[in-house]
Amino acid sequence: xxxxxxxxxxxxxxxxxAGATPFWVVSLQKMKRRLNTQAVPxxxxxxxxxxxxxxxxxxxxxxxxxxxxxxxxxxxxxxxWGSILAISVAxxxxxxxxxxxxxxxxxxxCFNMAIVGSLVAYAVYRxxxxxxxxxxxxxxxxxAAAGYCAINASALMAALExxxxxxxxxxxxxxxxxxxxPLRIAVPAMMIGHLTIAGLAEMIVSGGVVAxxxxxxxxxxxxxxxxxxxxxxxxxxxPLWIALALLLILTPLGILAAGAAWGEWVPDDFSTPQTRQQxxxxxxxxxxxxxxxxxxxxxxxxWTAPMPRYAPPILKSAQLGYLLSAMLGAGLIALxxxxxxxxxxxxxx
Amino acid sequence: xxxxxxxxxxxSNGMNFAALADDSTRFQGGILERVDPRIKVVGILAMIAxxxxxxxxxxxxxxxxxxxxxxxxxxxSLADLARWVWTPVLLFTGCIALPAIFxxxxxxxxxxxxxxxxxxxxxxxxxxxAETAVSLSTLLVLTTRWAHILKALRVLRLPVVFxxxxxxxxxxxxxxxxTALDMFESxxxxxxxxxxxxxxxxxxxxxxxxxxxxxxxLSTDVHLAMQSRGFRGEVYMLDDFEAQPxxxxxxxxxxxxxxxxxxxxx
Numbered sequence: 001x002x003x004x005x006x007x008x009x010x011x012x013x014x015x016x017x018a019g020a021t022p023f024w025v026v027s028l029q030k031m032k033r034r035l036n037t038q039a040v041p042x043x044x045x046x047x048x049x050x051x052x053x054x055x056x057x058x059x060x061x062x063x064x065x066x067x068x069x070x071x072x073x074x075x076x077x078x079x080x081w082g083s084i085l086a087i088s089v090a091x092x093x094x095x096x097x098x099x100x101x102x103x104x105x106x107x108x109x110c111f112n113m114a115i116v117g118s119l120v121a122y123a124v125y126r127x128x129x130x131x132x133x134x135x136x137x138x139x140x141x142x143x144a145a146a147g148y149c150a151i152n153a154s155a156l157m158a159a160l161e162x163x164x165x166x167x168x169x170x171x172x173x174x175x176x177x178x179x180x181x182p183l184r185i186a187v188p189a190m191m192i193g194h195l196t197i198a199g200l201a202e203m204i205v206s207g208g209v210v211a212x213x214x215x216x217x218x219x220x221x222x223x224x225x226x227x228x229x230x231x232x233x234x235x236x237x238x239p240l241w242i243a244l245a246l247l248l249i250l251t252p253l254g255i256l257a258a259g260a261a262w263g264e265w266v267p268d269d270f271s272t273p274q275t276r277q278q279x280x281x282x283x284x285x286x287x288x289x290x291x292x293x294x295x296x297x298x299x300x301x302x303w304t305a306p307m308p309r310y311a312p313p314i315l316k317s318a319q320l321g322y323l324l325s326a327m328l329g330a331g332l333i334a335l336x337x338x339x340x341x342x343x344x345x346x347x348x349x
Numbered sequence: 350x351x352x353x354x355x356x357x358x359x360x361s362n363g364m365n366f367a368a369l370a371d372d373s374t375r376f377q378g379g380i381l382e383r384v385d386p387r388i389k390v391v392g393i394l395a396m397i398a399x400x401x402x403x404x405x406x407x408x409x410x411x412x413x414x415x416x417x418x419x420x421x422x423x424x425x426s427l428a429d430l431a432r433w434v435w436t437p438v439l440l441f442t443g444c445i446a447l448p449a450i451f452x453x454x455x456x457x458x459x460x461x462x463x464x465x466x467x468x469x470x471x472x473x474x475x476x477x478x479a480e481t482a483v484s485l486s487t488l489l490v491l492t493t494r495w496a497h498i499l500k501a502l503r504v505l506r507l508p509v510v511f512x513x514x515x516x517x518x519x520x521x522x523x524x525x526x527x528t529a530l531d532m533f534e535s536x537x538x539x540x541x542x543x544x545x546x547x548x549x550x551x552x553x554x555x556x557x558x559x560x561x562x563x564x565x566x567l568s569t570d571v572h573l574a575m576q577s578r579g580f581r582g583e584v585y586m587l588d589d590f591e592a593q594p595x596x597x598x599x600x601x602x603x604x605x606x607x608x609x610x611x612x613x614x615x
Contacts, residue, residue: 006400006479006481010401010402038572039510041572043518044514044517045521045565052360052525053560055526089515095486098366099487104401173467175453175467175468180453208550208554216558
């Protein structure tokens with residue numbers, strides 16, 4: 001994830017320095033305003049802590065190990081602005097003194113890990129944790145998800161930066177001057193490792209540390225938990241139900257979409273001229289086979305859904321059918337979740 | 350090797366490199382050691398930027414050779430440089446650059462070989478740039494005390510408070526590294542047998558948590574100590590560097606090399 005020198009063009013590096021600067025300035029102002037004299041020692045110690053965390057080898061499921069950045073922990077304990085500064089300082093020291101990440105790429109690395117990482121981690125944590133009490137297990141899940149999303153968002157940024165290099169910068173012979181792989185290679189190459197190993201490392205360390213802090217030092221979690229309840233107050237589900245109802249009402253909008261979903265065809269579609277045209281249109285004008293493939297034909301009849309294509313046979317109106325299907329589906333999922341929660345509660349007690 | 354041992358190894362390496370680089374007597378008397386840190390920071394950054402900007406492999410190779418020569422003149426052993434910088438960079442960047450030799454579209458190097466000329470050039474760009482840039486920054490770090498580098502960053506117009514945070518981070522980095530190392534070593538000395546995977550993960554998370562808690566409390570103590578010494582939020586820095594005529598000659602040399610490299614590979 002630490003981009004070394006020579007992988008990004010000077011103009012990309014300059015753009016990312018320019019993109020990172022306003023965040024650094026705002027963070028510094030906000031932290032000085034919030035903490036006054038405490039900002040300097042707090043940020044310094046957290047930067048040193050983040051630096052050391054990046055050296056930890058974390059045991060992962062499957063017997064492998066991985067490194068974490070600690071961006072979600074910093075965002076949860078310090079808030080996004082403090083985290084941006086602490087992680088940036090750690091990255092600057094890594095680049096200058098340890099050669100981990102390039103000097104010209106400090107702006108890019110800070111933008112990806114410190115800025116994008118911190119903001120994504122904070123947003124995901126706040127979204128999932130909501131106003132739950134400090135000791136709620138939901139906060140552990142929120143921290144784990146925040147770590148996972150943050151590291152993957154950072155990796156995606158780095159992959160995009162790598163991927164655009166060969167498109168924009170090459171010499172007279174056409175040889176790429178910097179990172180040589182286009183987006184179609186750079187994005188999967190970066191993301192496979194981060195969606196699995198690195199993401200898992202960040203997830204484990206973020207969730208694990210918040211679980212530890214809930215028991216040992218809950219005060220450290222209060223900065224980013226405004227309005228967190230005391231004790232185990234029930235969390236209001238009303239906004240969720242309202243949002244769900246709204247989504248249910250809007251489901252018939254799906255009918256307005258033109259064309260057919262690619263790959264979701266049934267055997268009859270191959271013999272209907274209008275659907276054949278739609279298939280060809282979304283398949284690069286490649287005509288569909290004259291008949292449905294034999295395997296599809298055979299397997300498609302194994303199970304017949306009671307409401308095929310979200311259109312209950314008893315209803316003539318497609319809109320009403322969609323609405324009814326959505327209500328039924330959401331109801332069944334809610335029932336399954338409630339049943340699962342009931343069983344889980346019984347097992348725990 | 351268990352994850353505890355791996356982490357101890359990782360932390361020890363960090364400590365050793367930091368201690369080595371901060372040993373002010375190690376490269377005393379070397380040619381670059383005597384140069385004003387501000388001149389070195391600006392000059393070496395200009396050289397790194399020129400290596401990134403140039404389109405000439407020969408120019409990058411020339412800077413690489415110049416860097417190796419400056420290292421020798423600064424009493425840095427090339428064997429050490431090869432061990433600390435060249436080999437790790439070769440392995441890391443080499444692994445990334447290698448497939449490019451085959452998959453970059455272009456004219457084959459010979460007959461129907463799958464290796465293309467453009468692929469070889471792009472791999473060479475990547476490898477040479479990475480090796481040269483890391484060698485240059487290592488040269489800066491090994492010939493200048495860390496505290497001086499941080500102070501010299503002021504010439505880049507970084508805010509004083511940012512430079513102070515960098516300086517304090519660097520100072521407490523050793524302490525936190527040592528604390529983490531002590532925690533893992535004490536845990537290792539108390540562990541009999543092999544820890545199960547979930548226990549290992551719990552141990553790692555709890556160690557990070559304890560370290561976080563210690564860092565936070567230490568920051569509070571440091572804050573109180575700073576306040577008791579009169580700190581009210583305003584940061585001042587003693588700027589005691591004084592450039593000599595020879596330092597300006599060095600600055601001219603660095604800029605001349607950087608300009609030539611960019612001009613040759615424009």
